[in-house]
Amino acid sequence: MDPKGSWAVVTGASSGLGVEFARALAAMGANLVLTARREAPMQGLAEDLRGRHGVEVVVEAVDLSEADSAVALRDRLERRGIEPDILVNNAAFGLAGAFIEQEPARLRALLQVDIVSTTELTHVFGQPMARRGRGRILLVASLAAFQPTPLLAAYGAAKAYILSFGEALNLELGPEVGVTVLSPGLML
Numbered sequence: 001m002d003p004k005g006s007w008a009v010v011t012g013a014s015s016g017l018g019v020e021f022a023r024a025l026a027a028m029g030a031n032l033v034l035t036a037r038r039e040a041p042m043q044g045l046a047e048d049l050r051g052r053h054g055v056e057v058v059v060e061a062v063d064l065s066e067a068d069s070a071v072a073l074r075d076r077l078e079r080r081g082i083e084p085d086i087l088v089n090n091a092a093f094g095l096a097g098a099f100i101e102q103e104p105a106r107l108r109a110l111l112q113v114d115i116v117s118t119t120e121l122t123h124v125f126g127q128p129m130a131r132r133g134r135g136r137i138l139l140v141a142s143l144a145a146f147q148p149t150p151l152l153a154a155y156g157a158a159k160a161y162i163l164s165f166g167e168a169l170n171l172e173l174g175p176e177v178g179v180t181v182l183s184p185g186l187m188l
């Protein structure tokens with residue numbers, strides 16, 4: 001699928017890998033929805049990408065640790081008349097250290113961002129892609145998806161979920177809607 005002229009949603013677009021996904025998609029001519037909590041870095045990136053590649057870029061500040069944030073983002077984009085053909089599920093965070101010492105609220109947020117919102121984003125944006133018979137979904141897992149990860153236990157388990165989920169969905173939705181899982185190693 002040629003991304004030129006399509007809308008692509010990139011989560012976690014305020015830093016790290018998300019910024020690089022946004023840059024790569026803009027260079028291919030995709031219009032972008034950048035989303036994360038911190039708005040300022042995304043506004044700077046949006047300005048840069050509009051100037052460099054002549055694509056449309058909108059910024060939507062969303063906290064994916066909040067319940068129903070995926071549906072809220074879908075609704076906001078609908079109001080703007082944006083129908084994404086590409087979803088890059090990149091936002092996630094890890095909690096290092098002994099599992100029993102983690103704060104319950106942080107653990108809940110990890111599960112909400114890394115699993116629940118990622119699943120719900122895939123659902124709300126995947127449904128119209130499947131109806132249109134056109135779309136691409138990228139799920140960012142990790143090498144931690146492939147084996148248990150003591151001292152990163154919940155993060156590794158969340159990434160194992162993402163790997164299994166994405167591989168299953170690619171069989172369900174492909175070839176019209178392709179689902180790819182990326183499993184990076186440590187990036188410093």
Ligand SMILES: NC(=O)c1ccc[n+]([C@@H]2O[C@H](COP(=O)([O-])OP(=O)(O)OC[C@H]3O[C@@H](n4cnc5c(N)ncnc54)[C@H](OP(=O)(O)O)[C@@H]3O)[C@@H](O)[C@H]2O)c1
Pocket residue numbers: 011012013014015016017018035036037038039062063064065066089090091092093094113140141142143183184185186187188
């Ligand atoms: N770095 C590595 O070594 C490594 C290795 C393997 C896999 N990965 C995976 O690669 C992906 C990108 O990681 P990265 O290294 O680029 O991390 P990063 O620089 O920390 O970026 C994480 C992004 O997720 C967003 N995010 C975090 N919590 C959020 C929330 N509650 N609501 C909305 N957005 C939230 C952050 O934005 P805000 O803070 O502005 O919300 C940020 O844009 C993640 O899925 C990560 O698990 C990373």
